Amino acid sequence: MSRIGKKPVSLVKGVSASVSGQTVEVKGPKGTRSFTATDDVTITIDGEEIKVTPRGTSKRARQQWGMARSMVENLVQGVSTGFKKELEIQGVGYRAAVAGNVLKLSLGYSHEVNFAVPAGVTVTSPKQTEIVVEGIDQQLVGQVAANIREWRKPEPYKGKGIRYKGEFVFRKEGKKK
Known part of the structure; x- marks a missing residue:
């Protein structure tokens, strides 16, 4: 169970996100960044939070779960504070x-x-x-x-x-x- 993956990524003020398929696009005051996740995880937006969940219980899915969540958090931090x-x-x-x-x-x-x-x-x-x-x-x-x-x-x-x-x-x- 990924401790990092379980935490949702909160969107700070002035940052907006959109998900299309496996691609997350984050826009903020400093610019726009995007990340394409593997098919082992599902990315959803719930209000002001982005959640990453694994598809299945395979080792690869659990690895990608924490990594994808960290990548999304880095996108949000990059476009907000840099x-x-x-x-x-x-x-x-x-x-x-x-x-x-x-x-x-x-x-x-x-x-x-x-x-x-x-x-x-x-x-x-x-x-x-x-x-x-x-x-x-x-x-x-x-x-x-x-x-x-x-x-x-x-x-x-x-x-x-x-x-x-x-x-x-x-x-x-x-x-x-």
């Missing part, structure tokens, strides 16, 4: 700046890294050492943040690199004489 990932840059001379649709990163390489920001995501740099990735698609926001972090992951000796805000980097002791 998703945000914050990155911080540590290191001497490491900095970031946004110019139009390109994030320019100085990360200690012989050249400046130009990261093209994909559609559906906004990247801002409030300070030279901070990057904020925002959007309505949780997967896309996380992937863009991971791609930016990939350019210079935090290293364990000095802690230099790009890290998520609040991320703990295990520090190692250097060589001893």
Whole structure:
């Protein structure tokens, strides 16, 4: 029995949803998103709630039950409040700046890294050492943040690199004489 799947997803103020077949479309102040569920679950709208129920008792139906409910909840959260990932840059001379649709990163390489920001995501740099990735698609926001972090992951000796805000980097002791 899925504990996540049992809970209905409540629609917040300003968000509307419609179901056609296995596709759920959610509209809100930040945009429109849709999700197509598998045939193992049934999605219904009861007033201000979206309910997901399994079709049968097979293992796959129970797996899809919780997953489909989580996906619908992410749609509602995305169009109402959106998703945000914050990155911080540590290191001497490491900095970031946004110019139009390109994030320019100085990360200690012989050249400046130009990261093209994909559609559906906004990247801002409030300070030279901070990057904020925002959007309505949780997967896309996380992937863009991971791609930016990939350019210079935090290293364990000095802690230099790009890290998520609040991320703990295990520090190692250097060589001893």
